[in-house]
Amino acid sequence: MQEDLIERLIEQFRTLPGVGYKTAQRYAFSIIEGKEERAKKFADAILEAKAKIGFCKVCGNFTDKDICNICKTRDRKIICVVAEPKDILSMEKVKSYNGVYHVLFGTISPLEHRGPNDIKIKELLSRVQNDNVEEVIMATNPDVEGDATAMYIAKILKPLGIKVTRLAQGVSMGSDLEYADEITLSKAMEDRKQL
């Protein structure tokens, strides 16, 4: 008995990650009950973001220009390598980092038949050689594929005299040992630091 246009709007909200029917309904009502101006702004933002945002030609970050703000303004001698564009946003929480990024658009995954040539390793190599890069920080996810990809890239870059580092793995700050899984704990033990 729901009216079709409301149902259509609810269906659209349901396509967002992690949104079920009830949440989508709440979102839809907030649009319907809101001002016309707000609905227009919302729709415009969606269309414009989708139409204009592409990938940075240099690093693969999301941008609405040819080259992203980070590539334009920051220190190109340090490259932080991530698997997906959205990982850059997570890494940007590290306010002290002033280097640039490189998006691989995936990780090496034999299970999913993705080899080194299916992700942007060649592009990384040519940046490293052209920009006099001093350090490459591997910030792929701390899982099997992320680790394998980091190892592979380190193997290629080390002979070129590039310092390759990996994000430290261990127990999370502010968390409770009780809740740490055993792999994380083992890793934290293995990489323990002298005080």
Add this chain to the structure above:
Amino acid sequence: MQEDLIERLIEQFRTLPGVGYKTAQRYAFSIIEGKEERAKKFADAILEAKAKIGFCKVCGNFTDKDICNICKTRDRKIICVVAEPKDILSMEKVKSYNGVYHVLFGTISPLEHRGPNDIKIKELLSRVQNDNVEEVIMATNPDVEGDATAMYIAKILKPLGIKVTRLAQGVSMGSDLEYADEITLSKAMEDRKQL
């Protein structure tokens, strides 16, 4: 360092109820990473819903026509009275209900200076008289204002020989007594039924 268009889209998603920055970001990325087609459909659904959905002339339900589907097809002799259009959707979960609705667009609230003339009670009265209504079910929220509004309307309608009922109040089905608050428990005790 975030690009402006992404930030704008995130801000829009943040205007949805209960959405914080991280959730909005996740939604925004899903739009940016999704197909152009999907972004267009999404924006269209928002614009069209806002432009075409108004209130049913008879009951106040959301509809994209003059008169909503419920008013057109169901038994007008029973009216279920709710405070807001979206409450109709909640009530529609009661599959066995085949009557129509009436939206008050608010409740009587002395604290917020809303009296009987500020909500659609007059309109309810004229429907009751014109449609030979047999029963009015008060489904305003089970709180002070909802109760007061229900009492007020009952007082007006009873002299006209209309049966006025109120949704039963008590402990929720499937819940645990341990978690029921004391007002709900008192109400459940007071309205206990003989088995």
